[in-house]
Amino acid sequence: MKHPYRHFTVFSTIMPILIIIVTIVSISFGTKPIPGNTIVEAILHFDKENVDHQIIWSGRIPRVLAVLFVGAFLAAAGAIMQGVTRNFLASPSIMGVTDGSAFFITMAFVFLPGLSSFQLVLISMLGSLFGGALVFGFASIIKNGLSPVRLAIIGTVIGTFISSIGTAIAMYHQISQTITMWYNSKVHTVEMELIYLCVPIGLIGLALAILISRAVTITALGEEVAVSLGQKTRTVKVLSMLAVAILTGTAVALVGKIAFVGLVVPHIVRMLMGVDYRMIIPCSAVLGAFFLSACDLISRYVNFPFETPVGVVTALIGVPFFLYLIRRKGGEKYAA
Template structure:
């Protein structure tokens, strides 16, 4: 019991310091190195004619904030999905949630150009729900389709299908370059207005996640046990999926698709804090934020001075982890 209480507290206390250090390094170093003093001056005494100040204020700070938010959002969304489905492979990137968002955004760019930022976020959320609905719908129609490995395969197939349709539509209407940003991530060109608008949507998603954390813990024990304890499982799943849709839709609308964060971070978090989602959700949020900022920093130096897409870095880490989970658990459900 002591470990359960002390470890989450230690993570929540230590993570902000680690995040601050990595974030500062990320702001200071890049294609052009900028001193920490200049970074501070760009915040406290911004000079519109100073190129370094412009780089920090309009480029690097929005990028870091966006990466922090997206890392938190995707990690929490993945933790919720794994809890309510009892599926250790559940994550936004493997269950069609990310692909559904990007698909609907593609349709919006083609058929409804000029939409406002909040409308793009709402449509991205709609796409998240659509992608998850299709994947779990197909899974329920196939024998043992809801088992972890089969559901991951279905999610990958559906995601690939949606991506292919979106690519074909984008090419036909000659908007491929615009759409590619959402499929290859665009952390280097974060829209400050979209960033500010994403914060309240993300807060709503995180609030829903925290409010339902105790219920998710009970649900993760199994359907029969949860019902026996008086749990309204359908209500819990609806609220939880609303949180997932809100968090994932906001993340994709902000920077595009980033895979494996929602798969890897919840497992790492459970290793440290146990199975109580009252601890898992806040800890996953801070660990996810640190993880993605660290990946973003690595992406700048893997092929310096050229940037490697952050999704490549998360995939390098996530794919071996994915294979490890399959080898370790096989087709069994997460307990």
Template sequence: MNKSVKVPFIILAIAPFFIFAVTLISVIYGTKEISPLTVWKTLISFNEANVDHQIIWTARIPRAIAVLIVGGFLAVAGAVMQGITRNYLASPSLMGVNDGSAFVITLAIIFLPGLSNYQMILLSMLGSALGAGLVFGFGSLIRNGLTPVRLAIIGTVIGTFLSSIASAIAMYYQVSQTVAVWYNTKVQSVDPDMLRLSIPFGTVGILLALANARAITITSLGEDVAVGLGQKTRTVRLLSMLSVVLLTGTAVALVGKIAFVGLVVPHIVRFLVGEDYRFIIPCSLMTGAFFVSLCDLISRYVNFPFETPIGVITAIIGVPFFLYLIRTRGGGKHA
């Protein structure tokens, strides 16, 4: 077994241990420290009258699971986007996908109050498709608009525009506080019912990405090569973007916007495992889950006992990484 094949299996073998460790720490430590024994007792014999059990069961466990699945979902979405567009800057946060979801959710909160969690997830997915459609649509209308840097600029402009419109509408209808959590993330108040609904939606997105992995690898080699190998590139891109919409829409509906996960994680994974998306996608899933869980843990202790928004931590890592990619890769596409 050569090195390029060994590395993905090593990552997939050791990642669960790191994920378990950071999740356990996340559940045990917080403003109120709770012993591992109490956590274990909560899992095997939950007692509603016990305050520690209530904290663990209703707040810390849903939060720990939410950051895990959101990290995995966003990382896979970013990997798929980078593969099908051959754009090393492609990610849900830079291509307007996150902002489209948050924008539509804002409109739903204002004009369609009382929606079920199921309906909120579906609208969030619709928003993901809207954001991506606007960015790639404008990119295709502008000369060289689909090059990585220009597409990132278009995505940033459209994302900022959608966020500004949503903020203005929210201020007018005096729901700014309610809407703010979708833009600043709400990992500290995850809805358990929304979490249960998110898992099957996201699972479908992951399975779709995995089923399409070999085709994404071929597409990432370039249009001419893919067509020459008999690839139906339009079908591949359609199915891949459906996966991205499912994953991103679910993640935003669950915890709000978290930026740069889909940019940073796939690049790290690709550096370690190579260009085969049959390895990139599952390794991005595991690495993204660990990355966001670790960022969530760090966010609690940067200004303890007050919490720093998790988006601040991902941005501290993501912005320098973004600038590094622009400096080293220029306007080209990834191989």
């Protein structure tokens, strides 16, 4: 246990500094150059008549906050899923959770127009539960369906199927442009009011994830071991799925679908911290915040002055990592 705690000390010292740096850079640089003193004035003495101040408060600060919290939420959700399912390929984007959330939002736009932002967040959470339940339910009736690679394939197929249905319905009802914003990550249009609504709900999910982290560690040892230690595995799984639904649902409602954050980040943290989810979950949230913020910053300059969707950057990192995991571990079960 000596090495993980040593790594934790270094991690907890370096990561806040890196997050502060990427936040400052994200606020400072954009399509329109804004002097540093103007940025400080906008933060300390906001003037609604000043165009530069409006850009800072209505565009850059909401965007920075959104990617920080969404990265934290998706990484924590991925850590929980990998621990509870004991599947090293588990993540919201691969297991149908994100697709289910986006699908329900599409249905809400089509059949329940005029819903409030709060109602859309709730719909998004229900969609997360639906997507996850559909994938795991289907996998449970197939021979070896819960093995890592097969579950990933099932999740990808069902997620693509759900997404395709949602896209077809949106096109038929001529709202495909509105829905595209949700599917292709809308970090550049996020509003502060939505952050005020979504972030507190997501923080509830993150708090729940941290509260059950010890139970997740025990569950990751295996069903038989967990039961022998007095673990109520069904209760843990229900609470874990609830936490994942809250975290993923708020993330999708806030910025749309962003893949691979929940896959890549928990693996990196596990290599540094060991197998104790009391450390993995909160550290995944911190690293996830930095990871997505850095990806968002990169996405602005890949094709400057035009923006590349941040999901493209996360995919460029996540897909090779996904293939690496399959090649290295094959069909093995995740071992805590």
